[in-house]
Amino acid sequence: MLKRVLVVVLVAATAGALAMTAAAVPESRATSASTASPGAPSSATPTGSSTGPAYLADREPTFSEDFDTPAAAGGPFAETYRNSWQPYPDGAGGKYYSDELISAHDGYLDVALDGERGAAGTFGTPTGAWSHVGGTFSIRARATGGDGNGIAVMLWPTSNAWADGELNYPEGQFDGSPRVFHHSMLQGLERRTEHYNTRVSWNDWHTYTTEWVPGKIIRYYLDGKLVFTVPRNVPTTPHRYMFQIGNWGAPGHVQIDWVRTYDAE
Known part of the structure; x- marks a missing residue:
């Protein structure tokens, strides 16, 4: 798992306000093997639409963002995508500066990493991003x-x-x-995980999908292929779909082509 990451979790206090608390991201301790194929690298350009379960082809996503409207960092991105992206406030946890690092261009969200500042936030509308109970969640990124x-x-x-x-x-x-890092739900044992290594490169575009059936099963897909299934420690309460990036390491970029969420029917 990621080392030294401080999770700064935000919850909606009102439609226009956020409250913030902090908790440490755990280390991985347990392993569960998978025999599924890890899948092949995809195109170096953000094309393709595979999301995972076949039934999604007949459904409209509850939330969808393609980042097709160019928007600079430093304020314009946050304003342009205010109904799709709920960032941590700049300076949160002493490390997250999402507004300063995130822009949209060439059809994708771009996090410009400088080795000193990280970025984090939640996908979705200001009022709807925190209410997922089951569903399918897909992101295409590199x-x-x-x-x-x-x-x-x-x-x-x-x-x-x-x-x-x-x-x-x-x-x-x-x-x-x-x-994949799938955490235990046993009180005091949350650091324990079952995990799966895709063995693909971050440098290539891939679609990562999590299918969540509350209280029953979680299925993980890579480029539309089922690669890992966990029938235990399955949440039943509201969750949010989000990302966090640390504030260390070499400069680079995280690019997100699109995000789709399909709430449980």
Whole structure:
């Protein structure tokens, strides 16, 4: 898992206000093997639409963002995408400066890593981003450079209670491979995880999908192929879909082509 990351979790206090608390991101301790194929690298350009489960082809996403409107960092991005992206306040945790690092151009969100500042926030509307109870969550992304740094894309409990469940995918150091880290929901044992190594490169575009059936099962997909399934420690309470990037390592970029969420029917 990511090293030294401080999770700063934000919850909606009102439609226009946020409250902030902090908790440490845990280390991985337990392993669960998977026999699924890790999948092949995809195109170096942000094309393709694979999201995971076949049934999604017949459904409209609850939330969808393609980042097609160019917007500079430093304020314009946050304003342009205010109904799609809820960033941590600049300076949160002493390390996150999302407004200063994130822009949109060439059809994708771009986090410009400088090795000193990180970025974090939640996908969705100001009022709807914190209310997911089950569903399917997809992101198409890649990273260039940033060695020594990493990202955690996650479903994090709106309650901020770790034992309500943490589902991280993709997560990992950029000089390694994207992984699944599926956390225990046992009080006091939340650091324990079951995890899966995709063995693909962060440098290539890939689609990462988490399918969450509350209280029953979690399925993880890579480029539309099922690669890992966990039938235990499955959340049943509201979560938010978000990412965090650290503030260390070499300069680089995290690029997100699109994000889709499909709430449970």
